[in-house]
Amino acid sequence: MKVELKIQRYNPETDAQPHFENYSVEAEPTDRVLDALLQVKGLLDGSLTLRKSCAHGICGSDGMRINGRNLLACKVLIRNLQQPIVVEPMKGFKIIKDLVVDMEAFFEKYRSVKPYLIQNEAAPQKERPQSPQERERFDDTTKCILCACCTTACPSFWSDPDYVGPAAIVQAHRFIQDSRDQGGEERLDILGDREGVWRCRTIFNCVEACPRDIDVTAAIGEVKRKLLFRKI
Template sequence: MEVRVRVFRFNPEIDRRPRYDVFTVEAEPMDRVLDLLEYIRGDIDGTLSFRRSCGHGICGSDAMRINGRNMLACKALVKNFETNEITVEPLLGLRVLKDLIVDMEPFFEHYRSVLPYLINDEPLPEDGRERLQSPAERERFDDTTKCILCAACTTSCPSFWADGHYVGPAAIVNAHRFIFDSRDRAAAQRLEILNQQMGVWRCRTAFNCTEACPREIKVTQAIAEVKRAIQTGRLD
């Protein structure tokens, strides 16, 4: 089948404003949008820039807007679109550096702000072995361990579009991963950070994040659990 791929183009070195290039390519229904972009860059227009690495939804490099919705280009199959016209654009809310590549620094800055690492200064088990954690305790934060930091959620969030200082869903997901880990001891610190003006209360439960997440993390629910923990001071 023939697919028309409309691609957002912007090279700050020469362009004053963005444009859309249209490439007509032969595609199989099972092709990934990433395959089409690879073909375009390799065989039609080498100047097209985008990020990608693993090609199967784990590394989080190729989040972009495809027909208006955030997804990973490597998990978006041609057959899943109802039309033969596919529009590919960079994520919203982050500065475009070139074509489909956006500046990820503000995103990672928000991520780093929530102390996204285990904090526990208590002595390790005397036998030197693992800390114990029951399967139920482990299950409590399983969903948010799946995050691949692709930024699809944060850049689909109207609150983030409105104000890029908002810490955003991805950072809250990563805070949640530690807040509800029975081995961690810094939940209170993280909840305090997220209780600030640019924390969880900016979330208006639009659910865009949950729909955008390529790992099917229940992002809005995770945010709600953090809100509840702040309100109740309890971690159950």
């Protein structure tokens, strides 16, 4: 079938403003948007720039705005979309070129919540045991692939680029709820600030955007509850 694409293009060396260009390619209804984009790049215009890596919804590098929603281009099928398929880069970041955005600020916030196991005790002989119930508490948030679909769908983040954002909170939640971790207090200090979880207005865009179906707002709610109950 014929697939009509409307792609936002921007070359910082020649363009003052981003603009849209139309492309038409042949693809199967069961192909993904990424396939269509790679057809454009391979057959029509080699200068089209986008990030992709595994192309199977795991690496999280091809998050983009497709028909007004943040999606992974490698996960969404063409038959599920209205044509022309409008493809834009994620909102709220500086565009480097075409669909590639500068994610340094995103990863700075990710690093700011200390997304690694913090343990002050010496490592045991074997593993650190954990019951299935303890593991269950953070199971949902282990699924995050850092694609930034949630953070760039968040109106609080659009209006305040300093907001730590849902993705970083999800990552913090994963370790705060982990019974083997001892850095929970540090992370709660970081998230309890005004640019932390309190910026969240429970808009739920993050939940809708997450390609891994993480219940992001629930995780943020759990962090809020932790912050509240450690003060009382």
